[in-house]
Amino acid sequence: MRKHQRVAGVTNSYSIMALDDDPTMTLTLQTYFRRSGYHVDVENDPYRAIERIRDGQYDILLLDFLMTPICGDQVVEQIRSFNQDLFIILLTGHKSMAPPIKTIRDLDIQGYYEKSDRFDQLELLVESCIKSIKQMRTIQNYQQGLTEMMETMPRIYNLRGREEIAQQLLETAVGFLDGRGGYLALCWEHLLDHRPANWQAKPYLVHAIGAEPSLEELDQLSRRLQEEGIVQLEDNWIVAPIISEQEVAGYMGIQTQEEPQYYQRQLLGIFARQASSALWNAMLRRLLIEKNGELVEANKVLRENYEEVVTAMRLLVDTKDIYTRGHSDRVSYYSVRIARAMGKDEDFCERLRVAGLFHDIGKIGVSDEILFKDSRLTDQEYAQMKEHSANGARILSAITQFQPIVPIVRAHHERVDGKGYPDGLRDEQIPLEARIISVADSYDAMTSNRRYRSSLGEEKAVSELLAGKGAQFDSGLVDVFLQVLQDKETLQKDLASLEE
Ligand SMILES: [Fe+2]
Numbered sequence: 001m002r003k004h005q006r007v008a009g010v011t012n013s014y015s016i017m018a019l020d021d022d023p024t025m026t027l028t029l030q031t032y033f034r035r036s037g038y039h040v041d042v043e044n045d046p047y048r049a050i051e052r053i054r055d056g057q058y059d060i061l062l063l064d065f066l067m068t069p070i071c072g073d074q075v076v077e078q079i080r081s082f083n084q085d086l087f088i089i090l091l092t093g094h095k096s097m098a099p100p101i102k103t104i105r106d107l108d109i110q111g112y113y114e115k116s117d118r119f120d121q122l123e124l125l126v127e128s129c130i131k132s133i134k135q136m137r138t139i140q141n142y143q144q145g146l147t148e149m150m151e152t153m154p155r156i157y158n159l160r161g162r163e164e165i166a167q168q169l170l171e172t173a174v175g176f177l178d179g180r181g182g183y184l185a186l187c188w189e190h191l192l193d194h195r196p197a198n199w200q201a202k203p204y205l206v207h208a209i210g211a212e213p214s215l216e217e218l219d220q221l222s223r224r225l226q227e228e229g230i231v232q233l234e235d236n237w238i239v240a241p242i243i244s245e246q247e248v249a250g251y252m253g254i255q256t257q258e259e260p261q262y263y264q265r266q267l268l269g270i271f272a273r274q275a276s277s278a279l280w281n282a283m284l285r286r287l288l289i290e291k292n293g294e295l296v297e298a299n300k301v302l303r304e305n306y307e308e309v310v311t312a313m314r315l316l317v318d319t320k321d322i323y324t325r326g327h328s329d330r331v332s333y334y335s336v337r338i339a340r341a342m343g344k345d346e347d348f349c350e351r352l353r354v355a356g357l358f359h360d361i362g363k364i365g366v367s368d369e370i371l372f373k374d375s376r377l378t379d380q381e382y383a384q385m386k387e388h389s390a391n392g393a394r395i396l397s398a399i400t401q402f403q404p405i406v407p408i409v410r411a412h413h414e415r416v417d418g419k420g421y422p423d424g425l426r427d428e429q430i431p432l433e434a435r436i437i438s439v440a441d442s443y444d445a446m447t448s449n450r451r452y453r454s455s456l457g458e459e460k461a462v463s464e465l466l467a468g469k470g471a472q473f474d475s476g477l478v479d480v481f482l483q484v485l486q487d488k489e490t491l492q493k494d495l496a497s498l499e500e
Contacts, residue, residue: 014038014039014059014060014130014133015038015039015040015041015056015057015058015059015060016029016033016038016039016040016041016058016059016060016061016062016126017040017041017042017043017049017052017053017056017058017060017061017062018030018033018040018041018042018043018061018062019042019043019044019046019049019061019062019063019064019067019075020042020044020062020063020064020067020091021044021045021046021064021067021068022044022064023044025064025091025115026042026043026044027042029042029062029119030042032119032123033123033126036123038126041056041058046067046069046070046074046075047069047070049061049075050075050078050079053079053083053086054082054083058086059086059087059129059130059133060086060087060088060089060126060129060130060133061079061086061087061088061089062089062091062122062126063075063076063088063089063090063091064091064092065090065091065092065093065098065099066092066093072090072092072099073099073103073107076088076090076107076109077107080107080108084108085136087110087111087129087132087133088107088108088109088110088111089109089110089111089112089113089122089125089126089129090104090109090111090112090113091113091114091115091122092112092113092114092115093114093115098112098114110125110129110132111125111128111129113125138261138262138263139263141261141263141264142263142266142267144176145176145177145263145264145267146267146270148172148175148176149172149176149267149270149271149274152168152172153274153278155168156168156169156172156278157278157281159282160282160285160286161282162191162194162279162282162283162286163207165278165279165282166184166186166205166207166279167207169184169252169271169275169278169279170182170183170184170207170208170209170252171209172271173252173254173268173271173275174209174254176267176271177254177256177264177267177268178256178257178258178264179209179254179255179256179257180210180236180255180256180257181208181209181210181211181254181255182208182209182210182252182253182254182255183206183207183208183209183210183212183213183251183252183253184206184207184208184242184250184251184252184253184275185204185205185206185207185213185218185250185251185253186204186205186206186242186249186250186279187203187204187205187248187249187250188200188202188203188204188205189203189249190244190247190249190250191205191283192283192287193283193286193287193290203215204218204250210255213253218251221239221251222248225239225240225241225248225251226241226248229241229269230265230268230269232260232265235255236255236256236257236258236259236260237253237254237255238253238254238256238260238264238265238268239251239252239253239254240252240268240269240271240272241272242272242275242276242279243272243273243276244276244280249276250276250279252268252271252272252275254268302401306401309399309401310354310357313357313358313361314328314357314358316361316364317357317358317360317361317363317364326448326498326499327360327444327445327448328356328357328358328359328360329357329498330440330444330448330495330498331356331357331359331437331440331441331444332352332353332354332355332356332357333356333494333495333498334356334439334440334443334444334481334484335352335353335355335356335433335436335437335440336349336352336353336356337484338436338439338440338477338480338481338484339352339433339436341480341483341484342480348433351404351405351408351433352408352433352436352437354402354405355405355408355409355412355433355434355437356437356440358392358396358402358405358409359389359392359408359409359412359437359441360388360392361392361395361396361409362387362388362389362390362391362392362393362394362395362409363388363392364391364395365387365388365391366384366385366387366388367384370384370385371385386413386421386422387422389409389410389411389412389413389421389422390410390422392409392410393406393407393409393410396409405433407431407434408431408433408434408437409434410422410423410434411423411425411430411431411434412434412437412438412441413438414429414430414434414435414438415438415471415472415473416430416435416470416471416472416473416474417470417471417472419471420472427474435473435474435477436477438472438473438474439465439473439474439477439478439481440481442464442465442468442472442473443461443465443481446460446461446464447461458485462482462485465478465481465482466478466482
């Protein structure tokens with residue numbers, strides 16, 4: 001069936017310009033194509049015609065070849081300098097007067113018509129141009145829709161609230177699909193967060209621009225969308241599914257101004273898939289934030305438990321060895337100061353803090369006679385005393401949170417020359433934290449009063465550290481510690497606050 005039937009008064013949306021220096025010819029063309037429903041303007045002067053085409057919206061130019069003052073090919077040349085889209089059909093009086101085929105190609109002329117008193121062939125040519133124009137418009141609309149989608153989606157992905165996202169999605173779709181209205185219906189069943197108590201009675205969360213769809217309509221859609229992908233309904237409605245994990249989890253319906261076109265259905269399908277990801281991403285992000293909050297809370301409780309265990313164990317150590325009370329605190333403090341001076345991270349410093357506090361916890365297992373003996377220890381007693389580092393490691397290993405400090409406590413009496421205990425490790429074999437504690441432990445032992453001797457004094461203690469470089473102590477760490485000791489004011493202040 002011919003598309004443009006000759007019915008008076010019926011118009012289509014396509015415009016023709018007819019240019020011929022013969023007014024009878026332009027009038028005939030105008031009358032003929034108007035009857036087919038086209039909008040037709042006529043012009044007999046080539047220059048005026050070019051200006052009208054520059055200013056107006058024409059789809060097709062019917063153009064006489066032989067004219068004065070310029071011929072058809074020159075007219076086309078000028079038009080092509082500013083308009084590439086216009087479809088041009090060249091009319092000529094006689095075959096022999098036609099321009100060469102090369103000119104027709106070069107100027108991008110779509111058709112060629114030899115004038116006669118019948119216009120059937122010309123009409124066919126015009127219709128074929130109209131088909132191409134329609135396809136071109138579809139492609140342009142499609143591209144425009146895709147561009148709008150590409151520009152909007154990153155913005156929508158950045159939105160946080162579901163309400164806000166749904167509203168934006170809907171407004172975008174109605175906009176680029178030339179819609180009268182639309183809705184976005186999401187099944188509560190698939191929305192895992194913030195469901196109202198009565199969600200089963202009202203199974204859809206509906207956002208709408210214009211009228212909302214009824215529950216029956218939505219229920220019927222579910223089945224059809226599973227089978228058909230995109231559904232077209234009465235009154236220019238098109239509906240695409242919102243998908244979650246390969247199931248239909250909602251619908252996006254748009255009512256277009258005119259009969260929905262192929263490109264509109266396709267664009268809605270693409271957009272609904274983008275909308276699905278945006279919605280479910282936002283939901284997962286929200287769930288993640290909530291779960292993360294719960295984890296932080298659980299971590300806080302764990303941390304509090306840990307601190308309680310630390311406090312309880314410190315009380316235990318302090319009760320056992322009353323004369324060295326404060327020693328563990330100071331060893332812990334000096335060790336952390338050394339670590340900070342070395343630029344170590346917070347985890348490292350925290351390990352040293354706790355390891356410093358408990359480095360001597362194994363002394364719980366040493367008998368009071370040995371621990372509190374005023375005179376020198378016998379070899380046997382000393383051997384028993386030396387077991388405290390391995391014993392301490394064993395005690396701490398029973399508590400999960402203390403695992404990281406177990407090897408440190410075990411090695412705090414090792415020496416870099418390999419003559420320490422319990423394993424006779426050397427240099428780098430000894431954990432760095434244990435080498436640090438060794439320096440801090442020795443210095444504090446020498447500068448505090450013990451049952452069996454008084455403080456050696458700071459000067460003597462420092463010279464002992466220097467003498468032990470590379471034998472008992474890691475040389476580099478002794479240097480770092482001596483640097484730390486330079487800042488006497490801070491040390492005095494901090495040590496005083498430890499005794500409070
Ligand atoms: Fe010790």
